[in-house]
Amino acid sequence: MWTKNERPERWLPWGVPLLAAIMVWFPLGACDSAPDRPLDLTCGNQESFELKQGFRLERDVGRERLFTPVRTRRHSIENRPRDTVSGFREIKLFERELEISPRQRRHDEIVPARLDLSLESNLLFAPRYRQAGETEWIELGWLEVAADRVGTGDAEELVYSVPFDFTGIDPHIEQIEIGLSAYVSSTKKSHAWETEPRVFEEEDVLLVDLGRIAAAPADTSVAWRLLACEGERCRCLFSEVSGTEGKPAGSLWQQRWVDLGGLAESEAVLHFETEVLSGPEGAADPGLWAEPVIFRRSQGASDPPRPNLLIVSLDTLGADHLGLYGYPRKTSPFIDDVLAPEGTTFLRALAPATTTSPSHMTLLTATPPSIHGVVSNLGGRSLPQSIPTLAETLQASGYMTAAITENGAITRALGFGRGFDHYEENLSARILRPEGHIEATFSAGREFSERMEALPWFVFVQTYQVHYPYTPPSDYDHLFEDDGLDPPSVVAQFGRRPRGPYHPILYDREIRYADDQLRVLIESLDQDGLLENTVVVILADHGEAFFEHTYIGHGSDLHRETVRVPLIFVGPGIPQGRRIEQPVGLADVMPTVLDLLGVPIPPQVKGQSLVPLFSGPPVDEDRPIFSEAWQITGVTRKGGVELDQPTYGVERGRYKLIRYPESEGFRYAFFDLVSDPDENQNLLEIADPLDAQSARQFDTLSTLLADYVEVNKRLAEELDVQPDTTPETEIDPERLEKLRALGYVE
DSSP states (O other): BBOOOOOOOOOOOOTOOOOHHHHGGGOOOOOOOOOOOOOTTTSBBBSOOOTTTTEEEOOOOSOOOOOOOEEEEEEEETTTEEEEESSSSSEEEEEEEEEOOTTTTTEEEEHHHHHOOOOOEEEEEEEEEEEOOSOOOEOOOOOOOEEEESOGGGEEEEEEEEEEEEETOOOOOOEEEEEEEEEEESSSSSEEBBBBEEEEETTEEEEEEEETTTSSSSEEEEEEEEEEEEEEEEEEEEEEEEETSSSSOOOOEEEEEEGGGGGGGGGGEEEEEEEEEESTTTTOOOOEEEEEEEEEEEEESSOOOOOEEEEEETTOEEEEEGGGGGGGSSOOOIIIIIIIGGGGEEEEESSSSSSSHHHHHHHSOOOOHHOOOOOOOOSSSOOTSSSSOOOHHHHHOOEEEEEEETSSOGGGGGGGTTTTTTTEEEEOSOOTTOOHHHHHHHHHHHHHHHHHTTEEEEEEEEETTTSSOOOOOGTTTTTSTTSSOOOOHHHHHSSSSOOOOOOHHHHHHHHHHHHHHHHHHHHHHHHHHSSSTEEEEOOOOOEEESSSTTEESSSOHHHHSHEEEEEEEESSSSSSSSESOOOOEEEGGGHHHHHTTTTOTTTTTOOOOHHHHHSOSSTTTTTOOEEOOOOOEEEEEOOOOOOOOOEEEEEEETEEEEEOOOSSSSSEEEETTTTTOOOOOOHHOOSSSSOOHHHHHHHHHHHHHHHHHHHHHHHHHHOOOOOOOOOOOOOOOHHHHHHHHTOOOO
């Protein structure tokens, strides 16, 4: 652990004074001043040592982590955030869209200062921009800006005027996204951190990454050094310099191994330093240390390599829009013709919820939303500490873990970061318009797995590419428009050609693009030999509605189009070409993959391992699978509506029941999925009374739902969980207006 007083990262909304954030940072910098001695550039190993053949590595899970990194969002190399330690604390001020004129090549952003300059802090601004729809930011560098006084009398205010230079933009571009961060440090040129004292062993080795803050000038020379100190006596274990002659400036993260064997049986403190050596006038230290982990090496016969795990979540991808599940369009040739034949497909996989955060939290904990309490994408509830996550379970078993997510619904604040050594979020400027970043996200996941070498790893990637607004690349513009495969109901509601960004054809094009990018990811891993011993799981958190049952979008209802999701397992121990009809849920994924990896399943999980289904007959055909809807707003043909929630659903065998809350009691929708797979005929409305068999099934399902709700409520109370039903804002007002303008909504 760090000896300094760690505080969580704070993202300040635009317009909030900087002073509070600066004052929060200053206690953190108390131990960050490097010693007065000059940095020795010739100590230790100039390059990291190579692990000899015959060694095997085991993660040292029996002792505390070396330290807890400062978790930041944009301390990055090529826009890949990491869990890092940095001498500069980043304060994210804003990211937003900006309209510019053809002649506009500069924009000045006024930042209220309200900062007592007597603090003598080192304050740098990092402006950036990108063209709308792009994923990579163009950094304009670190800027030192003098504060100016504006106004008079009581209206006088201290402000910073931060310039944005747009000379590199195509003059025809009229709309871009801009972002601004402030970086603050108590010292500018060098920084240092120390760990708690630790007793080392001869077999200990350290894995650590070196990097540089992307906003810093590329021609800045940076040094890293690692010391081991016993009292006042220190020895240098490792040092490296980037940006000097003959050495790269470090355009990517650099992984390094450091031999700690020389510290055997001694109690030492590890001392990490960074320092700027040369660069532009006034250059500041951009050095980063990232994700240090201690391993133990041993010689002799190695155990069989442990399987790796890759989970790919294609957010908002409904199973009904994939050829594998009967869709007539060729939206998913790689999934249909290559991936699925290599593994086992579940044809009735059901989402536990129809919004991103609750469904993914159930995926990663095997616990229903009404127990774990994360029921809102933007709510304040986080996962209770008593509920273990998949990443924590694998990390404790010696796995290296990484998550690469998009657009802010899967965040550390909600508990998703627990157990991940490496956690990235690729974000859009506006959370209400979450453009996908699939190429950057998949690339980051591939890069992590590639650098793990012989270490077992778990990589989770989640992309919003299929999520609205549907904006596939122009290369896909020709697909599906004149194929005549849209059902008459879709043609009647949306027309045969896309009007605006929400047409089902555009959704299908996004799926095809995501399928192509999934092919790139899987084939590149396969070519590198990384899939020979890897369990791959392809899934989605929920689907998407196009007025099949009142609503467009997702989150507020539990009909087939939003609940039925793809679920495919490929890898060691998984039969090829198997298709399973038995209903299952995303809560079953965690126990299933742990079973496949040979890792004990925590007793708290509520899902079941599906491994018995891979090679045998159905285990429990009458097992009920439950779903929940918590979003209190929806979009109908008549516009936005507010709903009473939560709604609960259950599928068991051939029947399905949905229970809607009302002011007095409940309203139900009851379906026979064999005679009515699209859920168009509510048996309670067309059969009065129900036949004997249907009546028995209705009574059984309604009792199961009531028991499910009551049991979950009691378990949530034991965990002190009160689900936060903060209104979701997935219904973007701008989107609603566009739907209305296009005639989709009255």
